[in-house]
Amino acid sequence: MPSTSMHLRILLPFKVFAEELEVLRIVAESLSGAFGLLPNRLDCAAALVPGILTYETREGGEVCLAVDEGVLVKTGGEVLVCVRDAIGNMDLAQLRQVIEREFLSRHEQEQSIRSTLAKLESSFIRRFAALHHE
Template sequence: MHLRILLPFAVFVDRQHVQRIVVATTAGAYGFWPHRLDCVAALVPGILTYASEADGEVPIAVDEGALVKTGPEVWVSVRRAVGGVALEALQAAVEQQFLQLDEQQRAARAAMARMEAGLVRRIAEFDRGR
């Protein structure tokens, strides 16, 4: 298989001759082999592992995103990825960086929702005053 892991600003991994891929999805962990049927999967923050003869088993921490398999091509699109360190460090990166940032994003979205609601309320009050 040909694996590409894409970030918003770069290609993180581009490997040919990948033998298998294991990744965490919203429906649990799935393995992808060369002859598996084509599919699309929503990814959750976790560890993606791929194996090839040249590299052996390679773990990569990935943030949420999507995986698309069409024939021998596997495209993984995620917001963030970390690789090149021990598996334990990758698991810590997932827990500390990716999940913590999700909490920060939720807080920011809640603050934006409050601001938008306040703006709508003020516009409605202004419109009633006319």
């Protein structure tokens, strides 16, 4: 008999953000755009981008969360979402602002830091090589 619900767990690096047993559907955002999951869909894995994750439960109705980048894995009736950060208890407009203000700006800062570190490392290697040849 086909299943009518999924078990959803949303994990952050240091805690379980949410766990729902009777999830009817899930909508998430990947690099290719938004996609939906229903209980009997084939197993899959997807890289998530900062965006809105929506799920519907039997008891609580529709829930919307702002999630940072991460991964979603569906195996059978189990759906595991592992993300760097998640925020809930806001309306959609506020969640979209959080994504733009918090998650996307954090990624820009991280890219800038990585670029600076790469320049420092290459400078160190050049100087070390110059010392070695003297």
